[in-house]
Amino acid sequence: MDELHDAAAALAKARTVVVFTGAGMSAESGVPTFRDALTGLWARYDAQALATPQAFADDPDLVWGWYEWRRSLIERVHPNLGHEAVAAIEDRAPRTVVVTQNVDDLHERAGSRAPIHLHGSSFAPRCAGCSRPAPVTASREPEEGRRLAPPRCGDCGGLIRPGVVWFGEALPGDALEAAVQAATECDVLLTIGTSGLVHPAAEIPVVAARFGATVIQVNPQPTPLDEVAAISLHGTAATVLPALVA
Numbered sequence: 001m002d003e004l005h006d007a008a009a010a011l012a013k014a015r016t017v018v019v020f021t022g023a024g025m026s027a028e029s030g031v032p033t034f035r036d037a038l039t040g041l042w043a044r045y046d047a048q049a050l051a052t053p054q055a056f057a058d059d060p061d062l063v064w065g066w067y068e069w070r071r072s073l074i075e076r077v078h079p080n081l082g083h084e085a086v087a088a089i090e091d092r093a094p095r096t097v098v099v100t101q102n103v104d105d106l107h108e109r110a111g112s113r114a115p116i117h118l119h120g121s122s123f124a125p126r127c128a129g130c131s132r133p134a135p136v137t138a139s140r141e142p143e144e145g146r147r148l149a150p151p152r153c154g155d156c157g158g159l160i161r162p163g164v165v166w167f168g169e170a171l172p173g174d175a176l177e178a179a180v181q182a183a184t185e186c187d188v189l190l191t192i193g194t195s196g197l198v199h200p201a202a203e204i205p206v207v208a209a210r211f212g213a214t215v216i217q218v219n220p221q222p223t224p225l226d227e228v229a230a231i232s233l234h235g236t237a238a239t240v241l242p243a244l245v246a
């Protein structure tokens with residue numbers, strides 16, 4: 001497949017690389033994606049009923065229980081060969097910035113230095129009232145779909161919420177700014193395992209292309225990002241990425 005060869009050549013000579021990842025990056029580790037037909041979280045749960053401030057206001061135990069179930073799942077799985085290849089790219093290219101939409105910590109566990117989490121993390125709970133960071137307690141491994149009362153804030157008594165960005169909430173300004181900055185400066189942007197449907201994150205590869213970067217997509221399926229990808233490698237993260245850095 002000469003596309004793989006062309007992609008490897010572009011990556012090898014790049015000075016600044018952005019690696020932009022979505023749920024597909026962690027799929028082969030056993031973390032469900034969102035939109036995949038049967039296995040995707042949104043195929044089994046209603047995003048509006050679980051990943052919005054209104055959902056948490058209406059039923060905090062349902063939402064907290066769901067995020068604690070997802071956190072316990074993440075704690076039980078491991079980074080895959082794709083995550084390890086991303087960490088290898090960081091060691092090779094003079095400057096690499098990892099930008100992820102994922103709330104898991106698999107990039108960090110694979111050795112990535114400081115991935116930018118555009119949509120927050122499952123390991124950064126805070127008070128919904130005063131925003132004071134809350135301690136990350138050992139997960140009580142709730143069964144799937146079970147309600148769990150959120151802990152209370154030690155300062156104001158408010159409910160503790162997951163440290164993720166819900167639909168309708170603004171992304172962390174510093175993270176978004178750093179991601180856009182890196183996209184305007186990179187030679188190569190790798191977009192891996194994202195459907196490119198959630199905004200403003202999905203604009204990052206578009207910005208990179210607009211500033212002249214070579215966009216390389218890794219995804220078994222076509223996505224709207226096909227438009228800006230110079231090379232689309234139709235395979236999985238854990239199979240294509242090791243071949244790309246071999």
Ligand SMILES: CC(C)NC(=O)[C@H](Cc1c[nH]c2ccccc12)NC(=O)[C@H](CCCC/N=C(/NCCC(=O)O)S[C@H]1O[C@H](COP(=O)(O)OP(=O)(O)OC[C@H]2O[C@@H](n3cnc4c(N)ncnc43)[C@H](O)[C@@H]2O)[C@@H](O)[C@H]1O)NC(=O)OCc1ccccc1
Nearest residue numbers: 022023024033034035101167168193194195198199236237
């Ligand atoms: C759904 C979409 C239409 N809606 C949005 O984008 C909304 C609204 C919106 C804003 N601007 C717009 C412009 C146009 C249209 C809509 C909007 N955006 C927002 O609400 C954002 C916030 C969005 C963030 C939401 N939070 C998440 N996550 C954290 C929580 C949680 O995780 O529970 S989004 C969540 O879903 C997204 C899922 O997308 P993907 O990661 O791409 O995953 P998906 O399952 O879709 O696809 C997986 C892909 O992988 C591939 N794949 C599968 N297996 C593999 C494999 N093995 N290897 C490789 N690839 C693989 C598949 O083929 C597939 O293509 C991720 O971003 C993930 O983080 N906030 C905001 O706009 O605030 C305003 C504002 C501004 C200022 C002040 C106040 C308010």
Ligand SMILES: [Zn+2]
Nearest residue numbers: 127130153156
């Ligand atoms: Zn508080």
